[in-house]
Amino acid sequence: MKSRTFYPGLTKKPEEKDRKILRRIEENAGDEFAFLRDLIKVPSLPGTRAEGQAQRVVRNKLQQIAGVAIDEWEPDLRAINRYRYHPIRERTDGWNYDGRPVVVGMMDGSSERSLILNAHIDVVSPEPLSAWTTSPWDAGTSGGKMFGRGANDTKGGLASIIYAVKSLVECGLRPKGRVIIESVPEEEFGGGGTIATLLKGYTASAALVAEPSGVGNLCLGSGGSRFFKIRLLGRSEAPQAYRRGVDAIEMGYRIYAALVKFNLGRERRLRGKHPSFERKGEGVMFGDGRPTNLVVGRFSAGDFPAKVPGWATMEGRIGFPVGESGDEIRKDLADAVLEAAAELPWLSAHPPTVDWFNAQREPYELSPSEPFIQTVRSCIHRTLGRPPTTFSTPSSSDAVFFANRVGKFGGVPVAVYGPGGGNAHGPDEFVYLSEIIQTTGAIALTLKDWCGFN
Numbered sequence: 001m002k003s004r005t006f007y008p009g010l011t012k013k014p015e016e017k018d019r020k021i022l023r024r025i026e027e028n029a030g031d032e033f034a035f036l037r038d039l040i041k042v043p044s045l046p047g048t049r050a051e052g053q054a055q056r057v058v059r060n061k062l063q064q065i066a067g068v069a070i071d072e073w074e075p076d077l078r079a080i081n082r083y084r085y086h087p088i089r090e091r092t093d094g095w096n097y098d099g100r101p102v103v104v105g106m107m108d109g110s111s112e113r114s115l116i117l118n119a120h121i122d123v124v125s126p127e128p129l130s131a132w133t134t135s136p137w138d139a140g141t142s143g144g145k146m147f148g149r150g151a152n153d154t155k156g157g158l159a160s161i162i163y164a165v166k167s168l169v170e171c172g173l174r175p176k177g178r179v180i181i182e183s184v185p186e187e188e189f190g191g192g193g194t195i196a197t198l199l200k201g202y203t204a205s206a207a208l209v210a211e212p213s214g215v216g217n218l219c220l221g222s223g224g225s226r227f228f229k230i231r232l233l234g235r236s237e238a239p240q241a242y243r244r245g246v247d248a249i250e251m252g253y254r255i256y257a258a259l260v261k262f263n264l265g266r267e268r269r270l271r272g273k274h275p276s277f278e279r280k281g282e283g284v285m286f287g288d289g290r291p292t293n294l295v296v297g298r299f300s301a302g303d304f305p306a307k308v309p310g311w312a313t314m315e316g317r318i319g320f321p322v323g324e325s326g327d328e329i330r331k332d333l334a335d336a337v338l339e340a341a342a343e344l345p346w347l348s349a350h351p352p353t354v355d356w357f358n359a360q361r362e363p364y365e366l367s368p369s370e371p372f373i374q375t376v377r378s379c380i381h382r383t384l385g386r387p388p389t390t391f392s393t394p395s396s397s398d399a400v401f402f403a404n405r406v407g408k409f410g411g412v413p414v415a416v417y418g419p420g421g422g423n424a425h426g427p428d429e430f431v432y433l434s435e436i437i438q439t440t441g442a443i444a445l446t447l448k449d450w451c452g453f454n
């Protein structure tokens with residue numbers, strides 16, 4: 001394969017070392033695709049032992065890299081539950097990490113410039129299977145794409161970070177600063193794997209999380225979110241006595257309308273304040289420009305067709321950017337619900353309750369002038385021949401655990417950067433093969449520039 005196919009940046013007088021590294025990555029392309037195929041073929045759904053099977057594929061590959069020491073362990077559930085910002089804190093019933101280890105590969109170095117490369121091994125359910133053209137575990141290729149659950153999110157990124165290190169080492173280079181490669185379980189379901197690496201003491205002066213930003217995009221932040229549940233009571237009656245009853249669906253609809261208004265108000269108030277969220281681009285991580293989106297994902301009411309519904313519940317999610325706190329959001333939303341309830345005699349006498357449950361994700365946002373971000377930016381530019389689009393995503397990832405300081409953990413500048421594709425979490429998920437090789441190149445140059453390889 002001609003280098004020009006993958007690296008337009010190489011046509012513009014590259015440094016000799018850059019050229020050598022990128023050429024090596026191109027030579028390794030076939031191997032890297034085969035490795036990705038092996039990863040996709042293992043259905044590593046969170047909470048299953050297949051996560052562990054896929055981790056063995058990763059460990060075997062890391063063991064082929066000269067100078068990489070392996071650390072593998074099963075996280076301690078109780079320790080993870082104590083971490084203040086674990087997004088899911090209600091997980092006690094039989095949940096465990098047996099056979100679902102974290103795998104870390106490390107190359108030691110003495111310089112202060114060290115780097116964590118992180119990607120997750122778990123994937124979300126491929127259901128409904130009937131929506132797929134082929135099996136989600138086939139890892140077939142066509143039209144420059146590899147298909148399969150996890151191809152894009154985030155096994156493609158995992159292949160990129162591992163082959164970035166492998167290719168540098170094969171060029172005879174050794175890091176001056178420590179390099180830590182982390183393959184973690186459970187990103188899609190709370191982040192316990194990455195939290196376990198923090199608790200075990202793995203840290204660095206910068207981190208790169210290989211979520212699918214797309215090769216020409218660099219993600220600097222993500223939104224926070226809270227899950228809420230609103231419960232309200234009506235009064236059940238038989239259909240013939242409808243007017244004596246209180247219809248909980250109607251009451252719920254009034255509250256729902258208040259939530260829609262509340263959402264629009266927040267959207268207007270915050271417009272223009274977080275421009276990186278408003279940047280437009282191609283790829284699964286780009287939102288519709290708002291870090292605030294509120295969605296009611298489930299509305300349930302009543303229990304029998306011939307009965308005025310006596311109760312209703314709404315479960316939803318609200319997003320928020322840096323600058324707002326989860327506590328403020330909770331208070332503002334509860335106030336909006338109670339204000340709407342106060343306008344209705346029945347609900348002012350029987351006010352709805354608002355509870356918060358499950359995922360509690362914190363936001364973060366890095367400055368584009370952060371030195372590590374500048375480094376990644378320059379390396380993407382040298383690889384592609386053009387600078388990346390920087391943006392923030394409303395969705396969350398393990399990057400937040402590196403970025404935010406919690407006690408002695410975190411506070412590390414983090415770039416989110418990985419190969420693009422499409423249909424993440426949907427049927428016929430795919431990753432672009434060219435982007436695998438391009439992001440591997442940009443990540444390898446980032447390693448060389450940041451940690452210093454010689």
Ligand SMILES: [Zn+2]
Pocket residue numbers: 120153154187211212397
């Ligand atoms: Zn992901």
